[in-house]
Structure formats: C-alpha cells, structure tokens
Amino acid sequence: MSLSAIWGLVQTALELGLTCSLTVLALFLSYSMLNVCDLSTDGCFTLGATVGAVVAIAGHPYLSIPAAMAAGVLSGFITAVLQTRMGIDSLLAGIIVNTGLYSVNIAVMGKSSLLNMNKTETVFTRFHALLENTPLAGCQDLLIALAAVALVIVFLALFLRTRLGLAIRATGNNPDMVRSSSINPIFTTTVGLCVANAFTGLSGCLLAQSQKSVNIDIGSGMVTLALASLLIGQTFMGRGSIAKRAVGVVLGSIIFRLVYTIALRLNMPAFMLKLVSSVIVIIAIAGPYFKSQLPMLRRRMAAGKEGR
Amino acid sequence: MLTLKNISKTFNPGTVNEKTALTGVDLHLEKGDFVTIIGANGAGKSTLFNAIAGSFLPDTGTITLDGKDVTFQPEFMRAKSIGRLFQDPMRGSAPGMTIEENLALAAGGGGWLSHVSKAEKAAFRDKLALLNMGLEDRMRQPVGLLSGGQRQALTLLMATMVPPKLLLLDEHTAALDPGTAEKVLSLTQDIVREGGLTCMMITHNMSSALELGNRTLMMDSGRILLDLKQDQRKGLTVDDLLRMFKENVGKALDNDRMLLGVR
Numbered sequence: 230m231s232l233s234a235i236w237g238l239v240q241t242a243l244e245l246g247l248t249c250s251l252t253v254l255a256l257f258l259s260y261s262m263l264n265v266c267d268l269s270t271d272g273c274f275t276l277g278a279t280v281g282a283v284v285a286i287a288g289h290p291y292l293s294i295p296a297a298m299a300a301g302v303l304s305g306f307i308t309a310v311l312q313t314r315m316g317i318d319s320l321l322a323g324i325i326v327n328t329g330l331y332s333v334n335i336a337v338m339g340k341s342s343l344l345n346m347n348k349t350e351t352v353f354t355r356f357h358a359l360l361e362n363t364p365l366a367g368c369q370d371l372l373i374a375l376a377a378v379a380l381v382i383v384f385l386a387l388f389l390r391t392r393l394g395l396a397i398r399a400t401g402n403n404p405d406m407v408r409s410s411s412i413n414p415i416f417t418t419t420v421g422l423c424v425a426n427a428f429t430g431l432s433g434c435l436l437a438q439s440q441k442s443v444n445i446d447i448g449s450g451m452v453t454l455a456l457a458s459l460l461i462g463q464t465f466m467g468r469g470s471i472a473k474r475a476v477g478v479v480l481g482s483i484i485f486r487l488v489y490t491i492a493l494r495l496n497m498p499a500f501m502l503k504l505v506s507s508v509i510v511i512i513a514i515a516g517p518y519f520k521s522q523l524p525m526l527r528r529r530m531a532a533g534k535e536g537r
Numbered sequence: 538m539l540t541l542k543n544i545s546k547t548f549n550p551g552t553v554n555e556k557t558a559l560t561g562v563d564l565h566l567e568k569g570d571f572v573t574i575i576g577a578n579g580a581g582k583s584t585l586f587n588a589i590a591g592s593f594l595p596d597t598g599t600i601t602l603d604g605k606d607v608t609f610q611p612e613f614m615r616a617k618s619i620g621r622l623f624q625d626p627m628r629g630s631a632p633g634m635t636i637e638e639n640l641a642l643a644a645g646g647g648g649w650l651s652h653v654s655k656a657e658k659a660a661f662r663d664k665l666a667l668l669n670m671g672l673e674d675r676m677r678q679p680v681g682l683l684s685g686g687q688r689q690a691l692t693l694l695m696a697t698m699v700p701p702k703l704l705l706l707d708e709h710t711a712a713l714d715p716g717t718a719e720k721v722l723s724l725t726q727d728i729v730r731e732g733g734l735t736c737m738m739i740t741h742n743m744s745s746a747l748e749l750g751n752r753t754l755m756m757d758s759g760r761i762l763l764d765l766k767q768d769q770r771k772g773l774t775v776d777d778l779l780r781m782f783k784e785n786v787g788k789a790l791d792n793d794r795m796l797l798g799v800r
Contacts, residue, residue, distance in 0.1 A: 393649040395634070395642045402631040409590065409623075411616040411645065 240371060242490040246483035247374035248439065251432035252455040253462070253482045254381050257475060259425040260459065262389065263418060264401035265312075268323030270429055270455065272330030273304045274448030277430030278437035279337040282344045285438060290350045294434055301430025302423045304330065309419040334445055342445040351438040370439045377435060378479055381428055386472035388424070397421045450503040457506040458482035460513030485509070538735050539566040539703055544588055544598035546759075558584040559595070560759040566703075571729060571736045571750030575743055575778070581759040582739045586705045589737075591615040603702050617645075620696030622689070622709035629692030632681030636672060636691065637661060639680055643695035664694055668724065686717030690724060697728050704729065706738040722749075743775045753778075757786050 252274060259267040281297035289296075304326060311322035338344050356369035365372065388394045400407050400417040407414050437443040462481025466474055489502060497505075541564040548556045558581050566572060574582050588595050589602075591612040599608045607615055622629060630639045640661045641653040658676070665673040668690045672683070680688060689709060696704065706725065710718035726749065729736045740746050746753050753770055755763035755778070762785045765773070 387652075388650075390638075390652055391650045392641065392645070392647060395638050398634055398638075399631045399642055402633040403628070405628045406631055408612065409592075409616060409621050409628075410642075411613055412642070413611075413613045 238490050238494070239487070240368075242486040243483060244370045244374055244439065245436075246458075246486035247371070247378050247479070248432060248436045249451070249455065249486070250378055250458065250479040250482035251381060251428050251435070252451055253458045253478050254378070254385065254475060255425040255428035255432070256452070256455045256459050257478050258385065258389075258397075258428070259422060260456070261463070261474075262398050262401050263421040263425075264404075265319050265418065265422065266323070267305075267308060267422060267425065268320055268452060269304060269308045269326035269330065269426070270323075270452035271448040271450065272327040272334070273301050273426045273429045274433035274436075274451045275334045275443075275445065276300050276304055276330055276337070276448075277433030278443045278447050279334045279344070279433075280430070281434030282346055282349075282437050282443045283337055283339075285346060285351045286344065286349050288350065290352050290355055293438070294352065294431065297430045297434030298427040299430075301426040301428070301433075304430070305422040305424070305426025306419065308426070309422040313415040313418050331445070338443065338445075344443045346438065346441045346443075349441070351441075352435075353438050374435060374439075377431065381431075382472060382475045382479070385475050386470070389471045393417070393420065450506065453503065453510055454485075454506045455482075457509035457513065458485045460510060461485055464513070538568040538570070538603060539589070540564070540601040541589070542599050542601075544585075544595045544600065546584060546588060546593065546595050558759050559588060562588075562598070562759070562761060564754075564761060564764075566735055566737070568735055569733055570752055571734075572738070572752045572754055573746040573750050574737060574739045574754045574756060575741070575746045576756035576762075580756040582756050583707055584759070585756070586621070586707055586737070586739070589703070590619055590621055590705060618702040619705060620701035620703070621705045622692055622696055622707065624708040624711045626685040626689040626692065626712055630680045630688055630695065633679055635677050635679055636665070636683075637676040639691065639695060640664075640698065643698040645699055664698070665691075668694065684717075686713045686721060689713060689717075689721050693721065693724060693728065697732060697734065700732045700734060702735060704734050704736040706736065708739050708741065711741065743778055747773055747775065747778065755782060755785075757782075762786065 252270065256267070256270065259265050277297040277300060280300040281293040284293040284296045308322050308326045311317045311325065312319040317325070335342055352373060353369055356373060357367075360366050360369055360372075389398060396407075396412045397417045397420065399410075399412060400414050400421070404414065407417075433448060437447060458481040459478050460481070461484055462478030463474070465480060466477025468474075469477075485506075489505065492501075492505070493499060541562055544559055544562040545557075546559040548554070548558055562581075562585065574585075576582050587593055589600060591607070591610060591614075594609070599606060601607065602615070602618060631642075634642075637653070637658065641657065644653075644657060644661075647654075661676065662673045665676070670687050670690060672687060672691065675682075680691065683691065689712075693709070709725070710721050713721060722745070725738075728734070736750070738749065740749075747770060751767050751770075753763070753765045754761050755765075763781055
C-alpha cells in the first residue's frame with residue numbers, strides 16, 4: 230500500500246471522526262455534564278442533515294448551517310419540555326422525539342427518504358473553489374470539520390464556566406443540591422439540551438454536505454457510536470479542565486474512526502460498524518463495574534478453594 | 538420575619554400509608570431569632586422545614602417570609618432567601634465540580650453568562666480561610682475529595698455566602714464525628730452571629746438545644762408542644778425538658794439518640 234493511499238485513509242478517518250465528534254461533544258454536554266442520556270440524538274442528527282440539505286438545495290449554502298442548528302435547538306427543546314414539564318421519563322422522552330422525527334425528516338425531504346446534493350452548492354463546494362491552486366487544495370472537508378470542532382470546543386470551555394454553565398453542571402452532578410438551591414433545574418436542563426442538540430444538528434448537516442447526499446438512515450445508531458467515542462475519550466482524558474476533556478472526547482471520536490478504518494482494511498465488513506460501537510459502549514460502561522466487583526469475586530473464589 | 542399559620546400536611550391521604558406529618562402548626566419568628574427544635578423521630582421537624590422551604594405545598598395554611606406570602610412560591614425561588622443544610626454532608630455541594638466553582642454557584646450575582654471575576658475568587662479565598670481547614674489552598678480541587686466535615690463546612694459557607702433571610706439547619710452535624718461536629722457547630726454560631734441571621738436548627742442533642750440560640754421548640758406528632766423563649770429557657774436542664782415532654786405528651790421521651798445528648 231502506498232503512502233498516499235494510507236494518507237487517503239487517514240484523511241477520511243479524520244474527516245469522519247471530526248464531523249461526528251460534534252455529536253460526541255453534544256453528548257459530552259448532555260450525557261457527561263447534564264447526566265441525561267439523550268436518545269433523540271439519532272433523529273436530531275438526521276434532522277440537521279435534512280434541514281441543512283434542503284436549505285442548501287434551495288440555494289443558501291451558508292444559511293444551511295444555522296438552519297440545521299436551529300432545527301437541533303427546536304428538537305432539543307421538545308425533548309426537554311417532555312421530560313421537565315410533562316412528567317415523561319428522560320429516556321422515554323428521547324425515544325418518543327426520535328420516533329416522531331422520522332416522519333418529520335421525511336416530510337422535510339419532501340416525502341422522500343433520499344436527497345442528492347451532487348450538483349448543489351454547499352459550504353464544502355464553496356471552500357473547494359476557494360482552496361483551488363493553494364497547497365491546501367482538496368482538504369476543505371478536513372478544514373471545515375476542524376474549524377467547526379475548534380469553535381464548539383472553545384464555546385463549551387467558555388460556556389461551561391459561566392454561571393449558567395456551572396448551574397447546568399451542578400444539575401447533572403448533584404440533583405439533590407440543585408433541588409434545594411436557587412437554580413431552577415427545569416431551566417438548566419432545557420438550555421443544556423437545546424445547546425447540545427444544536428451541535429448534533431450541525432454534525433448531521435456537515436456530514437450530509439460532505440457526503441453530498443442524505444438518506445433517512447444517516448443518523449441511525451449515531452447515539453451509540455458517539456457514546457463509544459465519548460467513553461474512549463474519557464478513558465484517555467477523564468480528568469482535568471473542561472477544554473482538555475472536550476479535546477479528549479474529540480480524540481476519542483478520531484481514534485474510533487481510525488480503528489474502524491483499519492478494521493475495514495483487514496476485511497471486516499462495513500455493516501459491522503454498529504455492532505462494534507455497541508460492544509465498545511458495553512465494555513466501557515461494564516468494565517469499571519466488573520473491576521469494582523473483582524475483589525469480591527476473588528474473595529469468593531479463595532473461600533471456595535478453602536472449601537467453605 | 539417568618540409566620541406560619543395553620544400549616545397541615547398529610548402524606549398519602551386515603552391510603553393505608555396515610556401519615557399526618559403536620560397538624561395546624563402556627564409559628565412566628567422575629568428577625569434575628571435562633572430557634573432550636575427538638576423532638577423524637579417522626580415528630581414532623583424535617584417536614585416543617587420542607588414546608589418552609591417549599592419542597593411541597595401544605596394542605597392548609599399560609600407561609601409568610603419577610604412580609605411576603607410565599608405559600609405558592611416554588612422551592613427554587615424561595616431558595617434565594619432561604620439557606621438550607623441537611624444531615625447528609627454530600628447533599629449540599631457538587632462533588633464533580635471544584636471548590637471554587639461550587640462557591641461561584643452559591644455566590645450567584647452577575648448575569649447568567651458572566652464568569653467568576655478575580656475579585657470574587659479572592660473573596661472566596663478569604664472566606665475559606667475563615668474555616669481554618671486549609672481549603673483556601675485547594676480551591677481548584679473537586680469537592681468530592683473533601684471529607685464529610687470539610688464538605689459540611691463548605692456547604693455552610695455556600696448557604697450563607699449571600700446572607701439568607703432564614704437559615705434552616707436540619708441536624709447538620711449529626712453525621713460528623715464529635716470533634717468535627719463541634720467545629721462545624723461553632724462555625725455555625727459565628728456565621729449566624731456575625732450575619733445577624735434568623736436561624737432554625739433541628740438537633741437531637743438536647744443540651745446544645747438549650748445552650749444555642751434564644752428559643753427552643755419541642756415537637757411531637759406534627760405539632761409544636763413547647764415553645765420556650767429566652768427567659769423561660771433560662772436555667773432549664775435536660776431533665777427539666779424531658780419532664781416537660783412527659784407532662785405534655787403523657788409518655789416518656791425514650792429516643793436513644795436524643796438521650797445521647799444528656800450530660
């Protein structure tokens with residue numbers, strides 16, 4: 230295999246890893262900070278992709294990005310309202326919104342389950358044209374993803390240290406404390422989910438535009454994939470400042486994609502991606518649990534040997 | 538300052554688990570009052586605090602705080618004027634956030650999107666130094682690393698950072714070892730005295746109930762049995778209290794935890 234072929238593979242892994250790491254950063258906010266497992270992530274990712282695509286096809290490549298993010302905010306708001314104001318369990322609220330979004334997404338795409346953007350002006354084609362004849366020609370996918378990720382990390386690092394950010398973190402960290410304090414948990418949960426889903430929408434929008442197509446399944450399994458990346462990232466940089474941890478989960482996402490790319494080269498069929506991500510999530514969550522159970526298992530086995 | 542009129546609360550009404558926790562409680566606190574509350578388990582002491590703090594809506598009655606009817610105000614809004622400490626030292630601070638971040642949350646102030654300023658950090662440092670626990674040099678450490686006593690002292694600091702109109706202490710030293718408990722208690726006295734705070738404290742230690750503050754309430758079966766003010770309290774011993782309880786309820790107060798406080 231030639232060096233340029235390897236770089237090609239690495240570049241694809243980086244692009245995919247970075248683009249999807251925006252969803253991982255969304256879960257970093259909702260799952261790690263707010264302690265809400267937002268199962269509407271799949272649908273919201275697809276929503277960002279479809280809304281972004283439709284707006285771009287309508288001839289507004291730059292507008293497509295804020296539009297996709299706004300759609301994400303709306304979706305996050307509905308998930309938040311269901312769980313904070315209507316007494317619906319937070320997992321169930323995510324699943325309900327996710328299911329509803331399937332229909333919404335098909336409606337957005339004009340009753341179709343596939344949209345093609347081969348001839349559409351997107352942010353990527355614009356930058357492709359801009360970068361032509363420069364040393365960076367052909368790297369627009371990577372650069373756009375990198376810029377988006379950098380902006381989101383900077384935003385999170387600043388935002389989570391504001392009073393609102395601290396209140397959001399406290400809501401996830403010690404709900405008991407928040408209940409008897411002057412923080413309104415309904416407000417913090419709502420803001421947290423809105424912001425997180427804006428990133429999920431952005432992630433979907435960028436992936437669809439770089440692939441030049443959207444289909445209704447673009448976001449399926451995304452929540453597990455992102456969780457796997459998040460958990461990989463946290464094992465590398467579990468402690469430290471918010472910025473460091475955010476960079477850690479982005480690295481997690483890239484590592485996940487690199488490993489997956491290598492596995493594909495070793496003839497693992499592409500359809501295995503979702504099973505692999507499921508197994509990673511299981512290992513990452515069950516691992517620490519089993520580790521904590523280990524001393525007791527050892528004692529039991531020792532006791533068994535002594536014939537007690 | 539604080540007025541409770543005819544507050545009643547029954548949990549699980551109409552079921553086998555029906556429990557009348559408060560029955561027509563009337564209470565009035567003057568500004569600067571430091572009230573200690575004693576009573577056996579299940580007497581309604583914590584329920585009284587929950588009613589005042591707004592954890593639930595009482596079945597009957599009204600609550601007025603500083604001239605304002607707060608009966609229907611949600612808990613988080615009342616929390617702006619009520620500071621509260623619980624028995625569990627883990628309950629009052631966020632373990633995954635640093636000491637500094639916890640204090641910043643408690644200090645409030647500034648807009649939602651404002652950051653903690655350098656001046657504020659310096660102020661936090663000074664306040665922490667008053668605890669005399671070395672916490673001022675650990676401001677960037679997560680609170681989860683602190684001991685129970687340190688966490689309760691920090692919670693006390695957080696609850697009184699912005700001086701509350703009313704401070705509710707629900708056996709806040711009961712889960713600490715005797716030495717630490719004493720320290721947290723003396724800190725409490727200092728802070729309450731310096732801030733001139735109005736304070737209610739539930740305790741199972743009858744001698745400290747008589748020593749601290751200027752007023753002692755004794756509760757049983759959701760009612761306030763005895764309300765001993767300044768001069769009525771003077772010269773009373775724990776034995777006197779136990780005798781008074783027996784006379785009022787017609788049964789001896791035989792709670793082991795309460796008797797632990799007898800000297």
